[in-house]
Amino acid sequence: MGSINQKSIYYIAKKEFMDNIRNKWIILLTTLLFLLVIVFAYLAYVQPEQPGNSMDMTQSTAVGLMGISSMLIPLIAIILGFSTISGEAESGSFSVVLSYPVTRLEVLLGKFLGLGSVIVTAVLIGFGFAGVIITAAAGGDSWLGYIVFMGLTILLGLIFLSLSICISALCKKRITSIGGGLIIFFWSTIIGSVFMGILYGSGYSFDNLMTGNMPDWFWCESFFSPADLSQAAVMRGFGMNEINSMGFSATLPDFLNIWSALFVDLLWLIIPLVLAYFFFKRRDI
Amino acid sequence: MISKRLKCPKCKYEVTIEGNPGEKVTITCPSCNAKGAFTFPGDKPAGDFSIQINGLTKMFNGLKAVDNVSFNVRRGEIFGFLGPNGAGKTTTIKAMLGLIHTDSGEIRINGFDAIKHGKEVKNSIGYLPERIAFYDNLTPVQTLNFFCELKGADKSVVKPLLKEVGLEESIDKKVGNFSKGMLQLLGIAQTIIGNPSVYILDEPTSGLDARWVKIVRDKIKTLNEQGATIMFSSHILSEVQSLCDRVAIIDKGKLVAEDTVPGLNKLLKIKPRLEIYISDLNGKIPEVISQIEGIDAVDAKENVLFVTCDYSVRIKVVTALEKAGFQIKDMKTIDPSLEEAFMKLLFKDGGAN
Numbered sequence: 001m002g003s004i005n006q007k008s009i010y011y012i013a014k015k016e017f018m019d020n021i022r023n024k025w026i027i028l029l030t031t032l033l034f035l036l037v038i039v040f041a042y043l044a045y046v047q048p049e050q051p052g053n054s055m056d057m058t059q060s061t062a063v064g065l066m067g068i069s070s071m072l073i074p075l076i077a078i079i080l081g082f083s084t085i086s087g088e089a090e091s092g093s094f095s096v097v098l099s100y101p102v103t104r105l106e107v108l109l110g111k112f113l114g115l116g117s118v119i120v121t122a123v124l125i126g127f128g129f130a131g132v133i134i135t136a137a138a139g140g141d142s143w144l145g146y147i148v149f150m151g152l153t154i155l156l157g158l159i160f161l162s163l164s165i166c167i168s169a170l171c172k173k174r175i176t177s178i179g180g181g182l183i184i185f186f187w188s189t190i191i192g193s194v195f196m197g198i199l200y201g202s203g204y205s206f207d208n209l210m211t212g213n214m215p216d217w218f219w220c221e222s223f224f225s226p227a228d229l230s231q232a233a234v235m236r237g238f239g240m241n242e243i244n245s246m247g248f249s250a251t252l253p254d255f256l257n258i259w260s261a262l263f264v265d266l267l268w269l270i271i272p273l274v275l276a277y278f279f280f281k282r283r284d285i
Numbered sequence: 286m287i288s289k290r291l292k293c294p295k296c297k298y299e300v301t302i303e304g305n306p307g308e309k310v311t312i313t314c315p316s317c318n319a320k321g322a323f324t325f326p327g328d329k330p331a332g333d334f335s336i337q338i339n340g341l342t343k344m345f346n347g348l349k350a351v352d353n354v355s356f357n358v359r360r361g362e363i364f365g366f367l368g369p370n371g372a373g374k375t376t377t378i379k380a381m382l383g384l385i386h387t388d389s390g391e392i393r394i395n396g397f398d399a400i401k402h403g404k405e406v407k408n409s410i411g412y413l414p415e416r417i418a419f420y421d422n423l424t425p426v427q428t429l430n431f432f433c434e435l436k437g438a439d440k441s442v443v444k445p446l447l448k449e450v451g452l453e454e455s456i457d458k459k460v461g462n463f464s465k466g467m468l469q470l471l472g473i474a475q476t477i478i479g480n481p482s483v484y485i486l487d488e489p490t491s492g493l494d495a496r497w498v499k500i501v502r503d504k505i506k507t508l509n510e511q512g513a514t515i516m517f518s519s520h521i522l523s524e525v526q527s528l529c530d531r532v533a534i535i536d537k538g539k540l541v542a543e544d545t546v547p548g549l550n551k552l553l554k555i556k557p558r559l560e561i562y563i564s565d566l567n568g569k570i571p572e573v574i575s576q577i578e579g580i581d582a583v584d585a586k587e588n589v590l591f592v593t594c595d596y597s598v599r600i601k602v603v604t605a606l607e608k609a610g611f612q613i614k615d616m617k618t619i620d621p622s623l624e625e626a627f628m629k630l631l632f633k634d635g636g637a638n
Contacts, residue, residue, distance in 0.1 A: 091418035
């Protein structure tokens with residue numbers, strides 16, 4: 001790999017941040033995220049306390065936001081990453097950048113850090129400001145859980161960024177990267193459907209599923225889906241073990257804890273990035 | 286000559302030194318006066334050449350896009366790299382910059398192996414690609430600042446550079462709103478960052494209007510006069526002929542010629558054309574012409590006689606015409622052009638069909 005020039009990585013990261021923070025789609029999605037957090041916080045604030053519900057306002061907001069964050073944050077990451085290599089190779093800007101004294105590894109790391117900073121900024125703006133208001137209004141001590149939620153959301157964004165950069169390094173053309181980005185975005189649905197199919201094929205019924213009467217291996221699906229894994233990790237982060245939603249009830253197995261989730265998340269983060277370098281290094285620009 | 290930025294180990298002051306591969310340079314820190322030495326890496330002396338290409342081959346899907354190409358570009362010369370579309374020009378240029386992986390061959394820039402010493406090589410190169418793009422949401426100042434950072438160059442050159450290429454009124458605009466010509470000018474500005482000793486320009490005047498074509502050509506001449514080596518490809522053969530010291534022509538991945546323009550014409554036996562203006566010629570070829578040896582072609586249109594022959598035969602033609610009573614009003618010699626050599630090399634019929 002040769003020696004790495006940290007300054008070059010920083011300059012590339014700075015340029016990526018400056019260029020992409022002004023991306024109209026990112027501004028739009030971050031604004032949407034911010035508004036949805038406010039709406040959820042308000043709903044959590046005004047809803048009457050339900051018997052048996054031990055969650056405070058911050059927890060309710062965070063759990064309510066899980067579904068939205070696991071959709072919008074990956075979308076932001078995919079928009080940022082899907083064409084970062086294939087698009088620049090196609091447009092010609094890579095020909096210029098790579099004619100400067102920088103290595104492909106420095107370019108890749110700079111891009112990841114710069115685009116990752118855009119995700120961090122989007123999460124901090126989308127969730128951070130509202131989090132401060134919510135925690136102040138609720139006065140509870142679950143702010144730590146909310147910070148864990150924000151951290152896991154950032155991690156989810158970085159995982160999807162790593163995946164989309166990998167797809168971008170693999171695809172020769174921008175248009176094929178879009179297809180790759182769509183597969184990544186719907187990956188949870190795809191892998192969920194595969195596990196459901198296996199579950200039904202093994203003789204389990206819909207009723208078994210709704211009552212949480214399912215085998216432990218079924219929960220392994222979360223390890224194959226970063227979005228589902230992130231949701232499980234957020235629940236564990238708030239000390240919750242049970243899922244009770246729309247008539248569905250289940251208890252998370254012990255092996256699906258925050259540490260196992262973080263370990264697998266790190267694999268989801270690092271492996272695609274290593275593969276991206278492998279594809280990028282071999283690529284003709 | 287290549288440059289290298291070094292940090293003083295004592296006071297961390299940054300100094301830029303210049304030297305050739307293998308050369309040992311003694312340095313005195315301007316800040317703390319500490320003394321040291323640096324040996325420039327590179328296992329072969331560059332000699333008289335800035336660019337040395339030897340046996341370069343690149344295959345795409347089993348087809349040879351560049352086939353065993355070898356040529357040298359002398360230090361301080363302007364070198365034209367020509368060929369029809371798809372001949373392998375851009376592939377060769379991209380291989381020189383490490384943008385594509387080669388199947389075999391050796392590329393040396395200023396004596397450095399372009400693959401092993403990629404960073405050193407790129408420090409001494411200014412490259413303008415054929416198809417240029419930058420970052421849509423950045424201004425031209427931010428764009429050039431970024432390239433200055435990558436090359437460790439002083440950012441104070443950015444605004445004067447933008448002024449020099451005529452983009453001073455667009456410094457606050459986003460590059461995404463630039464026209465093709467403006468992008469080309471920004472591209473030319475970025476090549477100059479860091480004062481490289483070698484410029485590789487792929488179609489530098491593409492997309493520019495006549496005024497800017499002249500400015501770019503003048504800039505190429507100025508950079509060359511300042512000592513830079515310039516290799517460029519162009520479809521405008523008259524441009525290449527007027528600027529270049531030597532040219533190389535590539536076709537179907539193979540190098541078919543490398544010489545000066547007069548050298549190519551001599552090699553291809555392309556002779557100058559004599560245009561003789563004669564009173565009352567009326568489009569008829571005088572019989573006396575057919576008796577002169579060494580004439581390749583003759584034609585007449587109205588009162589102009591066109592004779593293709595060696596310089597040494599010209600006087601025989603003129604004397605014979607005068608002796609035969611023709612009244613010569615004017616005459617001029619048209620030197621053979623690069624276009625003729627190009628056509629003769631690439632098309633057997635000289636491009637007639």
